[in-house]
Amino acid sequence: MSDRTNRIGRHLPTSGGLKKTLATIEALGCETVQIFVSNPQGWADPTPRTDAEVFVRGTTEAGIWPVVAHAKYLINLAPPDADHRERSAGALARELVAAGAIGAHLVVVHSGSHGGDGEEAGMTRLVEGLDRARELAAGYAETSDRVAEPVIENSVGAGTQLCSTFDSLSEAARRAGVRACVDTAHAYAAGYDLSTPESAQEAGDELRAAMGDSVALIHLNDARNEMGGHRDGHRRIGEGQIPRESWPGFFAALPGVPVVMETPYGTPEVDADQVRLVKELAGGLPLAPDGV
Ligand SMILES: [Zn+2]
Ligand SMILES: [Zn+2]
Numbered sequence: 701m702s703d704r705t706n707r708i709g710r711h712l713p714t715s716g717g718l719k720k721t722l723a724t725i726e727a728l729g730c731e732t733v734q735i736f737v738s739n740p741q742g743w744a745d746p747t748p749r750t751d752a753e754v755f756v757r758g759t760t761e762a763g764i765w766p767v768v769a770h771a772k773y774l775i776n777l778a779p780p781d782a783d784h785r786e787r788s789a790g791a792l793a794r795e796l797v798a799a800g801a802i803g804a805h806l807v808v809v810h811s812g813s814h815g816g817d818g819e820e821a822g823m824t825r826l827v828e829g830l831d832r833a834r835e836l837a838a839g840y841a842e843t844s845d846r847v848a849e850p851v852i853e854n855s856v857g858a859g860t861q862l863c864s865t866f867d868s869l870s871e872a873a874r875r876a877g878v879r880a881c882v883d884t885a886h887a888y889a890a891g892y893d894l895s896t897p898e899s900a901q902e903a904g905d906e907l908r909a910a911m912g913d914s915v916a917l918i919h920l921n922d923a924r925n926e927m928g929g930h931r932d933g934h935r936r937i938g939e940g941q942i943p944r945e946s947w948p949g950f951f952a953a954l955p956g957v958p959v960v961m962e963t964p965y966g967t968p969e970v971d972a973d974q975v976r977l978v979k980e981l982a983g984g985l986p987l988a989p990d991g992v
Contacts, residue, residue: 702984746798777829793836904953
């Protein structure tokens with residue numbers, strides 16, 4: 701009997717069209733999925749997709765939830781430069797609308813960097829930027845359009861990056877009235893010890909204590925680089941610094957929170973094996989029925 705409550709999926713490409721993404725979701729056994737709705741490395745707005753309705757129908761019929769979009773990496777809502785902030789808020793707003801159009805529920809955005817003005821100034825600007833993005837998105841959207849929910853992601857704490865600790869992520873989320881996404885490779889690089897079952901459970905408990913129900917998503921990634929080194933880098937589960945034995949205790953502290961891997965692609969078999977492995981580490985292959 702399975703007692704798994706975490707839904708498991710991964711980031712997938714959309715370059716072959718969303719119909720192909722749907723086929724991959726099914727082939728890998730994903731229960732949730734993350735995609736990009738624009739080029740994450742450039743400022744170009746998302747372009748409307750002719751296959752949006754197919755994707756909405758396909759994910760709904762297959763019970764894929766949540767559907768997640770990851771916002772552009774260039775977006776920084778917190779820097780000193782006002783033009784960069786306004787451009788970032790506008791870009792995030794476009795992504796909230798574009799994500800809504802393909803039926804996505806969440807848009808993950810990085811917490812950004814204060815650029816030397818200090819944590820407090822940066823956090824204030826991040827909170828203002830999230831407000832501004834939601835206001836702009838409401839203006840861009842037609843009345844019938846769905847607009848996705850922004851969630852902020854923890855950082856590795858490199859340079860002047862905000863929100864590398866669960867407490868600061870929690871504070872920003874609370875002040876902005878948004879929920880958060882916690883990336884495990886970022887948390888490890890920021891100094892959270894996930895190297896043993898005991899320490900991983902403690903980290904999960906600490907996250908739960910700091911954030912309660914405002915953890916909307918886990919980015920489940922093994923870390924390429926050392927704990928506390930503030931350097932990002934993702935590996936497949938069980939292939940980096942974090943032993944697979946760490947994960948059951950971490951999941952136990954975060955019941956019901958959906959999980960998306962952002963690990964390097966392998967062959968279809970390797971990718972399906974990873975989804976299966978994480979389902980087992982989270983408590984078993986079938987999901988527990990709702991309400992259990
Ligand atoms: Zn991210
Ligand atoms: Zn991530």
